[in-house]
Amino acid sequence: MKARLVQDGIFTLVEDITQTVVPPHHGFYWIDAEPEDLEMLQPLFHLHELAVEDVLTEEEQRPKIELYDTHYFIVFNSIRFDDEEIFLRALNIFLGRHYIITITRQKINEIRALKPVLWEEEVKAPDEFLYHLIDLIIDNYTLVGDRIDAKIEKLEEEILMHTKKAHLNEIIGLRSEILWLKKVLNPQREVIATLGRKELKLISEPLKKYFGDIYENAVKISETFDTFRELMGNLREAYQSSLANRANEIMRVFTAITTIFMPLTFITGIYGMNVTYIPGADTHWGGLSIIFGMVFLGIAMFWLFRKKDWL
Incomplete structure (x- = not known):
């Protein structure tokens, strides 16, 4: 005090x-x-x-x-x-x-x-x-x-x-x-x-x-x-x-990835079928051609999504 x-x-x-x-x-x-x-x-x-x-x-x-x-x-x-x-x-x-x-x-x-x-x-x-x-x-x-x-x-x-x-x-x-x-x-x-x-x-x-x-x-x-x-x-x-918004952004990315892989999965499904003849299966470059085609298709779809502003 x-x-x-x-x-x-x-x-x-x-x-x-x-x-x-x-x-x-x-x-x-x-x-x-x-x-x-x-x-x-x-x-x-x-x-x-x-x-x-x-x-x-x-x-x-x-x-x-x-x-x-x-x-x-x-x-x-x-x-x-x-x-x-x-x-x-x-x-x-x-x-x-x-x-x-x-x-x-x-x-x-x-x-x-x-x-x-x-x-x-x-x-x-x-x-x-x-x-x-x-x-x-x-x-x-x-x-x-x-x-x-x-x-x-x-x-x-x-x-x-x-x-x-x-x-x-x-x-x-x-x-x-x-x-x-x-x-x-x-x-x-x-x-x-x-x-x-x-x-x-x-x-x-x-x-x-x-x-x-x-x-x-x-x-x-x-x-x-x-x-x-x-x-x-x-x-x-x-x-x-x-x-x-963040959750929507993540879901949009996941949806785009899923959409890109859908045709690729479709192609691999066709060439995975147990049938006698599949186009390109008997050729020397058939496998690489299919892989390059799938890569091209994935890039093309990614470019299309970016152009549409979906990604």
Whole structure:
């Protein structure tokens, strides 16, 4: 657990956590903690027991905002796209008048990227901190959306060029992840809407317009993921169509080969009959003539099939 005094974007480490209970003359306190630290933080800041229980007992939480008298409890999901897999990581936030507490079970990149933003923007209030943090999280969803879009295009190209059975597993897996993210985006979007529209005493009035801008971005991202879901359906149809075309192509080749060999089999059948006289059977070059004739007939039929675009 680390406690910092943030004054105009400048960080100062606080050694004694009990100092953070008293509001500073200027700035606010940012406490970056883990779930186990709530045992100490709850009595200090009088955090609601239901919110603390949610943090301690639920690893995967639905995005939400709960309003209490002295603080708000906000759950947001950060997103990561590593090694072609999508991960969601819960970010628990306690927002007070002079403090903000962030609690995570894993490292979240947005928190690391937030520090230079706070310094550049000279942040001096916890609600401003919350705005920039959520803004970074939503921007990261946009980046992940771009990577998913690129993956869909690459997968579509591979399917059209050379269909493999492994492509179906990729389609099903990616579609499941998109549907999963879609379920997360809807409640997350409502949390942002609440921060931007509802009368909240811990959110300054000028800042609500900025939350409204984040909400519009969240709506666009949600619509983008709706498009991805439709594209995955089209991709599956393209996969099935490609397999059908490939099977038809193979059957066409086999049919052409069978058709070419039919007259050759007919000729060998005639000359294999046990009769007294067959034309050319008694001559010295009869056997070679028949073989060359069969080869010529096979080549002629193959040329005819290519000319008719049957092969």
